[in-house]
Amino acid sequence: MDQAWGLKNMLSAMVGRQELPPAPGHQASSLLAAAGQPRPRCHAITVAGGKGGVGKSTVAVNLGMSLSMAGHEVMLLDADMGLANVDVLLGLAPSRHIGHLLDGECGLEDLLLTAPRGLQVIPGGSGARRLAQLDSNGHAAIIRAFDELTRPPQYLLVDTAAGLTDSVAMFAAAADDVVLVVCDEPASITDAYALIKVLSRDFGVRRFRMVANMVRNEGEARQLHHKLSRVSDRFLEVVINFSGWVPHDERLRQAIRRQSAVVDLWPSSRSALAFKQLASAVDTWAEPERAGHDRIAFFGNRVTPAAGY
Numbered sequence: 001m002d003q004a005w006g007l008k009n010m011l012s013a014m015v016g017r018q019e020l021p022p023a024p025g026h027q028a029s030s031l032l033a034a035a036g037q038p039r040p041r042c043h044a045i046t047v048a049g050g051k052g053g054v055g056k057s058t059v060a061v062n063l064g065m066s067l068s069m070a071g072h073e074v075m076l077l078d079a080d081m082g083l084a085n086v087d088v089l090l091g092l093a094p095s096r097h098i099g100h101l102l103d104g105e106c107g108l109e110d111l112l113l114t115a116p117r118g119l120q121v122i123p124g125g126s127g128a129r130r131l132a133q134l135d136s137n138g139h140a141a142i143i144r145a146f147d148e149l150t151r152p153p154q155y156l157l158v159d160t161a162a163g164l165t166d167s168v169a170m171f172a173a174a175a176d177d178v179v180l181v182v183c184d185e186p187a188s189i190t191d192a193y194a195l196i197k198v199l200s201r202d203f204g205v206r207r208f209r210m211v212a213n214m215v216r217n218e219g220e221a222r223q224l225h226h227k228l229s230r231v232s233d234r235f236l237e238v239v240i241n242f243s244g245w246v247p248h249d250e251r252l253r254q255a256i257r258r259q260s261a262v263v264d265l266w267p268s269s270r271s272a273l274a275f276k277q278l279a280s281a282v283d284t285w286a287e288p289e290r291a292g293h294d295r296i297a298f299f300g301n302r303v304t305p306a307a308g309y
Contacts, residue, residue, distance in 0.1 A: 042152040046175035050191030052162035055213040056181045060159035065261045066279035068119040073153040075120045080161040081131035084124030091259035097125030108145040173203035209243040221245030244278040
């Protein structure tokens with residue numbers, strides 16, 4: 001865990017910088033700094049899931065597009081480095097990915113792919129072993145790149161990898177909100193609890209928002225939330241908010257096979273209506289207080305030194 005400890009120290013030091021010079025040649029940042037104006041705020045939401053197969057990427061894609069359809073500017077970062085699949089879910093064909101950014105071959109804006117309904121996607125790259133093994137410098141470089149965008153979006157969604165990796169922990173610890181996608185399977189509940197335990201104990205994340213996926217009705221979804229929060233309340237000092245549910249829906253499965261978002265393909269389907277309701281709820285989430293807008297302003301200032309490493 002030495003790498004995670006080093007990453008936390010690096011991010012904590014970066015957060016502590018209240019004033020940093022704008023990137024060379026970055027006109028927009030220079031004008032904002034000269035005028036003494038803060039950068040527009042962006043609400044960063046990390047979507048995590050513990051184990052694979054819970055529908056995390058599908059939730060991220062449809063939530064992002066629902067927010068975009070509601071008139072918001074939304075970017076979706078595929079942070080499953082090396083095994084990215086958001087572009088596949090949306091039928092996109094990226095010619096560049098995060099690896100090209102890290103190699104200095106392009107800027108972040110050069111990576112943006114426009115999906116239907118105006119959703120902006122940042123592909124993470126697939127089949128690249130080195131991306132799956134990024135060190136703390138690589139992760140920090142990705143975060144810093146967001147500050148160079150001419151115009152930050154209203155929402156940044158981060159679709160993380162399955163399991164608990166340094167990348168998942170870093171994005172979860174630095175985001176404004178962490179959405180946990182859970183389905184009614186013992187392994188999903190167990191892995192979600194393990195993720196909550198590590199993020200709360202070692203990375204200072206105290207609040208989570210649970211979305212129940214692939215459930216039959218709201219009652220089953222709330223029972224799933226009760227199972228997870230009951231054990232968390234007993235052993236951990238965290239809050240797990242029930243934030244929504246997505247039903248079993250054949251239309252959703254068909255949309256995945258057609259490489260489209262169900263909210264775009266069948267906007268009146270049960271699952272699409274659930275995603276739209278979740279997007280409406282996101283709009284009501286209180287915006288966290290932030291100390292300032294530095295080079296990881298998109299991710300707020302929630303990163304604190306980790307304990308236990």
